Amino acid sequence: MDTAFPTLLVLDLTGTFAFALNGALIAIRVARFDIIGVITLGMVTALGGGIIRDVFLDSLPPATFSDWRYLAVAATGSLVAFAFGARMDRLARPIVVLDAAGLSLFAVSGALKALNFEAGLAQAVILGAITAVGGGTLRDMMVSRIPVVLRSELYAVPALAGALVLVVATQAGAPVVPAAVAGAALCFAIRMLGVRFDLHAPAPPGADRQG
Amino acid sequence: MDTAFPTLLVLDLTGTFAFALNGALIAIRVARFDIIGVITLGMVTALGGGIIRDVFLDSLPPATFSDWRYLAVAATGSLVAFAFGARMDRLARPIVVLDAAGLSLFAVSGALKALNFEAGLAQAVILGAITAVGGGTLRDMMVSRIPVVLRSELYAVPALAGALVLVVATQAGAPVVPAAVAGAALCFAIRMLGVRFDLHAPAPPGADRQG
Amino acid sequence: MDTAFPTLLVLDLTGTFAFALNGALIAIRVARFDIIGVITLGMVTALGGGIIRDVFLDSLPPATFSDWRYLAVAATGSLVAFAFGARMDRLARPIVVLDAAGLSLFAVSGALKALNFEAGLAQAVILGAITAVGGGTLRDMMVSRIPVVLRSELYAVPALAGALVLVVATQAGAPVVPAAVAGAALCFAIRMLGVRFDLHAPAPPGADRQG
Numbered sequence: 068m069d070t071a072f073p074t075l076l077v078l079d080l081t082g083t084f085a086f087a088l089n090g091a092l093i094a095i096r097v098a099r100f101d102i103i104g105v106i107t108l109g110m111v112t113a114l115g116g117g118i119i120r121d122v123f124l125d126s127l128p129p130a131t132f133s134d135w136r137y138l139a140v141a142a143t144g145s146l147v148a149f150a151f152g153a154r155m156d157r158l159a160r161p162i163v164v165l166d167a168a169g170l171s172l173f174a175v176s177g178a179l180k181a182l183n184f185e186a187g188l189a190q191a192v193i194l195g196a197i198t199a200v201g202g203g204t205l206r207d208m209m210v211s212r213i214p215v216v217l218r219s220e221l222y223a224v225p226a227l228a229g230a231l232v233l234v235v236a237t238q239a240g241a242p243v244v245p246a247a248v249a250g251a252a253l254c255f256a257i258r259m260l261g262v263r264f265d266l267h268a269p270a271p272p273g274a275d276r277q278g
Numbered sequence: 279m280d281t282a283f284p285t286l287l288v289l290d291l292t293g294t295f296a297f298a299l300n301g302a303l304i305a306i307r308v309a310r311f312d313i314i315g316v317i318t319l320g321m322v323t324a325l326g327g328g329i330i331r332d333v334f335l336d337s338l339p340p341a342t343f344s345d346w347r348y349l350a351v352a353a354t355g356s357l358v359a360f361a362f363g364a365r366m367d368r369l370a371r372p373i374v375v376l377d378a379a380g381l382s383l384f385a386v387s388g389a390l391k392a393l394n395f396e397a398g399l400a401q402a403v404i405l406g407a408i409t410a411v412g413g414g415t416l417r418d419m420m421v422s423r424i425p426v427v428l429r430s431e432l433y434a435v436p437a438l439a440g441a442l443v444l445v446v447a448t449q450a451g452a453p454v455v456p457a458a459v460a461g462a463a464l465c466f467a468i469r470m471l472g473v474r475f476d477l478h479a480p481a482p483p484g485a486d487r488q489g
Numbered sequence: 490m491d492t493a494f495p496t497l498l499v500l501d502l503t504g505t506f507a508f509a510l511n512g513a514l515i516a517i518r519v520a521r522f523d524i525i526g527v528i529t530l531g532m533v534t535a536l537g538g539g540i541i542r543d544v545f546l547d548s549l550p551p552a553t554f555s556d557w558r559y560l561a562v563a564a565t566g567s568l569v570a571f572a573f574g575a576r577m578d579r580l581a582r583p584i585v586v587l588d589a590a591g592l593s594l595f596a597v598s599g600a601l602k603a604l605n606f607e608a609g610l611a612q613a614v615i616l617g618a619i620t621a622v623g624g625g626t627l628r629d630m631m632v633s634r635i636p637v638v639l640r641s642e643l644y645a646v647p648a649l650a651g652a653l654v655l656v657v658a659t660q661a662g663a664p665v666v667p668a669a670v671a672g673a674a675l676c677f678a679i680r681m682l683g684v685r686f687d688l689h690a691p692a693p694p695g696a697d698r699q700g
Contacts, residue, residue: 094639101690103646104639118545123329125338127547132612149693190343204420209626211422211633217305217315224314268312271360334540336549401554415631422633428516428526435525479523482571 074243075179078251079117079130080140082172087113087144089165090206095152096162098210102149108206109145113169114138116201120177123194124184163262166203166215170226171254174199175247178230179237188234195230196223199254221261224268229254285454286390289462290328290341291351293383298324298355300376301417306363307373309421313360319417320356321349324380327412331388334405335395374473377414377426381437382465385410386458389441390448399445406441407434410465432472435479440465496665497601500673501539501552502562504594509535509566511587512628517574518584520632524571530628531567535591536560538623542599545616546606585684588625588637592648593676596621597669600652601659610656617652618645621676643683646690651676 090112094105114131121129131137177198181191200223204214216222229250236246260266301323305316325342332340342348388409392402411434415425427433440461447457471477512534516527536553543551553559599620603613622645626636638644651672658668682688 095693098635098639099692100639101692103644103690105693107638107645122333122544123339123343127338127549128545128608132545132616133608135609135611138611138615152693186339186344187346189346189349193349194343208419208630209636209639211635213309213422214420216318217309217311217420222314223318268314270310270312271306271316271363333544334550334554338549397550397555398557400557400560404560405554419630424520424633425631427529428520428522428631433525434529479525481521481523482517482527482574 074247075176075183076136078172078176078179078247080136082169082176083113083117083137083140084144085165085172086116086169086202087141088148089162089169090202091145091148092152092162092165093206093210095148096159097212105149105152106142106145108209109148110138110141111209112202112206113141113144114202115205116173116177116198116203119201120180120194120198123197124181124186126180126184164259167225167255167258167262169202170199170222170258171229171251173202174226174229174254175233175250178233178250179243179247182234182237188238191234192227192230195233196226199226199230221257221266221268225254225257225261228257285458286387286394287347289383289387289390289458291347293380293387294324294328294348294351295355296376296383297327297380297413298352299359300373300380301413302356302359303363303373303376304417304421306359307370308423316360316363317353317356319420320359321352322420323413323417324352324355325349325413326416327384327388327409327414330412331391331405331409334408335392335397337391337395375470378436378466378469378473380413381410381433381469382440382462384413385437385440385465386444386461389444389461390454390458393445393448399449402445403438403441406444407437410437410441432468432477432479436465436468436472439468496669497598497605498558500594500598500601500669502558504591504598505535505539505559505562506566507587507594508538508591508624509563510570511584511591512624513567513570514574514584514587515628515632517570518581519634527571527574528564528567530631531570532560532563533631534624534628535563535566536624537627538595538599538620538625541623542602542616542620545619546603546608548602548606586681589647589677589680589684591624592621592644592680593651593673595624596648596651596676597655597672600655600672601665601669604656604659610660613656614649614652617655618648621648621652643679643688643690647676647679647683650679 087109091105091109094100094108114137117131118129121127174195178191178195181194200216204216207214232250232253233246237243298320302316302320305311305319325348328342329340332338385406389402389406392405411427415427418425443464444457444461448454509531513527513531516522516530536559539553540551543549596617600613600617603616622638626638629636654672654675655668659665
């Protein structure tokens, strides 16, 4: 707990910043919202996963809300995206990379916090994935898109893999920081390879793949 | 409580299985998701109502998450649907029947758990209905459909009726098991009659019924 | 707390009534739902913001659910709208005014409850805004509309302003009732001026305003 807490905070705040940029860029690119819409979607994307995690762990009020640093980082990320987002030529690439970064950091921070709350090991892996995909799912539901976790892409798989690495490594006695770095790196690598090579999880038997 | 708890668990797990199959079949039929999308939508449908119920009862962490049997049953139901769903000629019928089964079981299990937590009687009826419709509402919102509870069909009415039977019967001194069976059977019967004969709740005065 | 609680309750119940009418009228006008859909959307709109607030404050079970008056007021408002809504020639105007009223009352009630729970001052302002926009956001997500808080309108800004007035005034020693009235009045005025003169928050630099 002594070494876990600062690690958890750093992972969480970095993931929050990445997801705030991502959500705000999507608000600009997909929906052309005004500043309030951009900040709101940035903050929902950045803070949603951690709030769901904290409800599941009965860790209320959510850290997001009781600790001003989460709010400040999420608001800052959204404002940075608002100020610079529209000038970028193509937003598709940074949106994907920031989403993968947030996914990776929250997968390990969610699993780590679940272990700190003495959740079971399977629960910690699943909660890591829920934390990772939660904010993006709320983001997509708010702009009436099918949540990326449901679409035909590798999205939940890397989050589960990253959380699994963290849980197995720390249970095997590895220190928290390298376990978290390894888990996040694996998640990020799988996600970006999936995007790069357009990899998919298996479709139902007999189903035609949709375009 | 001694007899209520196993009853509650059986109702909950059976309802979880039915809703997992239902959500996964909808993921296959409506959206042609891959295996992760199918499992995710199955689990959201199966576990969403109980999570909302447990938030309302301050019974956190949700049973869904702290008790591995819920996760295992929801994942199994989703995988079964994934394996066999695409081979079925017509999925419309099992989707409707499984949804009605989940609705009925969760209406009584939600009301029963609320009574165990000493909620008021009206609250127990309403929470039964919320538990019953919650997972399907999240499911529909995730695939951008108007939630079935809002559409012109008998859906909340049978859930309220089933929960009411359970609350009235147990308050009148009836044992839990027959009260739950009676409530669930009534809910299932009303729902299936509503589907069969295309029954609707009244529309607003002066409004034309939509197609 | 002695004077705050009845004030909080009056603000909350009045806001609940306004939002219940609003949500139910939208269910009639936009979606032509039946009576259950109208009541459900009315109750989600009326009770959603307060439930989110109570989760954030760890004030569970939510007041909405443990206090029957919230349920009764939300159901009554929805039924009133169902009975009289379809006869109104134009529903657009009352929908907007009721929404502004609910927004204003919940902005100050949310901030006030957060102060009662010893949240930080910035948190109280933000939670006021979340309480104000929460129910309408759920409402819009359920009928597959982009939530009004994200659209190019002054919506979160008046809620933040109203909550800010309440927090600053009560911290400066003002009594609760005039502080709440001033905050709600400011929120209502900004929102209605924004609607009347079609005011918007700034769009991202370089972006074209959408129609």
